[in-house]
Amino acid sequence: MSQKPVTKGNIWDFRRGIATARVLTQLGFDHGVGVDAMLQHTGITRAVLDDPAAEIEALQEVQLIRNLLHALPHLPTLGLIAGTRYHVTTYGLWGFALLSSPTLGAAVSMASRMLNQTFALTTNSVEQHDQLVQVSYHSDHLPPDVRQFIIDRDRAAAVTLQREILGRPLGYRRIQMRRAEPSPEVANAYAELFGIRPEFGQPRDAGIFDASLLHVPLPQADTHTMQLCEQMCRRLVDSRKARTGVAATVRNRLMRTPGHIPDMEEIAAEMRMTSRTLRRHLTAEGATFRGLLEEVRSTLAEELMATAGLTHGEIAERLGYADVTTFIEAFRRWKGVAPSTFRRTQGLPPPSSGQLRRRFIPR
Missing domain, CATH: 3.90.1520 (H-NOX domain)
Incomplete structure (x- = not known):
């Protein structure tokens, strides 16, 4: 129709x-x-x-x-x-x-x-x-x-x-x-x-x-654009809590590839050290890999709700969660309420949804 x-x-x-x-x-x-x-x-x-x-x-x-x-x-x-x-x-x-x-x-x-x-x-x-x-x-x-x-x-x-x-x-x-x-x-x-x-x-x-x-899967192949997006996200997260040293390096890496958040083993390998050594460095700075990951995900999730209007499933996808249920459970842990409740209490609009409109396209 x-x-x-x-x-x-x-x-x-x-x-x-x-x-x-x-x-x-x-x-x-x-x-x-x-x-x-x-x-x-x-x-x-x-x-x-x-x-x-x-x-x-x-x-x-x-x-x-x-x-x-x-x-x-x-x-x-x-x-x-x-x-x-x-x-x-x-x-x-x-x-x-x-x-x-x-x-x-x-x-x-x-x-x-x-x-x-x-x-x-x-x-x-x-x-x-x-x-x-x-x-x-x-x-x-x-x-x-x-x-x-x-x-x-x-x-x-x-x-x-x-x-x-x-x-x-x-x-x-x-x-x-x-x-x-x-x-x-x-x-x-x-x-x-x-x-x-x-x-x-x-x-x-x-x-x-x-x-x-x-x-077609998106390759996110434009290096310059990805770097600018990373800088934009980094400024956002830094505005909430500044980091230095190894913790800053790890947190910045977590934001580098949209749609794919690497695990600790992957980041440690990129930094040419074992995950055990990386964990030791983070502990010395009063940080943990899980804590940094939660910090990035929590900040980006809140901002994506406020400025991009994504559905909870879309946010989960962009933050590297396997499914929306896992994301919702994590959000409850960060904010103490479900994402839908958070949107409502913060006066944020509900997520948009829609389908491609269909009709005959002349050849």
Whole structure:
């Protein structure tokens, strides 16, 4: 049965992190546009721009985009350039959750239902039929003067994320665009981005790829992105409790590979010592391997609930638990209450859930 995407209400008009404003402002600055000119009429001050915890309204971002387009009308591929600047790490802990998804399908499902953790201004629907998946981008709710830039930006950002979590291009079967065929320069920029020449003048903005790709395990192969995610998680955990010496080395290693937390034997081997020697070093520093592991898992679990909105099963998967029941038991040990109770008492939204929407995809 076909399900039409909803594009009204707060599905796109949500408050968003300041990181998107920083990306756009930096893009303008890199092309000679002053910061004050970029922020004009947005209500965003330099102080807000410099505050990593700040948030802005969607319409403030729309005005920022309008300023960028007004200042750089001679760059027809500006939206594509902007989109390639949105990396996994731009999205904070949500990016970590995306990177540590077990398969592309799990990442797509999470991204589709957690739109308000992204910086998208388009809305999207993911539909599967037989052996094809279609991701459609909807933009009729956006002001016409910024619409094409936003479509280009959001699609380029999606491609950038796909490459970083897959470690390679996705491999589209078809790219469809509603816009009329542009100049050869712009058409070539699209083809370079997607790896295939788009079909212009289509009834929808969509990308179509083989459904088999949804089951491909994610390699987490982009070393640079993984290192940035590790640093982000390390800062988070360090803000709760600082560590030095061997304990710091062990705790940092526990955060290095999303979705796979090594055991003590593995870490000891990497440090070129026996597990017994490692245990002795940790004891001398007043730490234990189990304690460090619990420290990392507890902090990341709480943050993934608060900022990424994952289900308990998804959190368990990313923290290296065999099943959700084991995670729930561990969470009770850390906090004294079940995860669902913790979410409720802390005023956190319940975890999101959803399925891929299905309908016929024309070949």
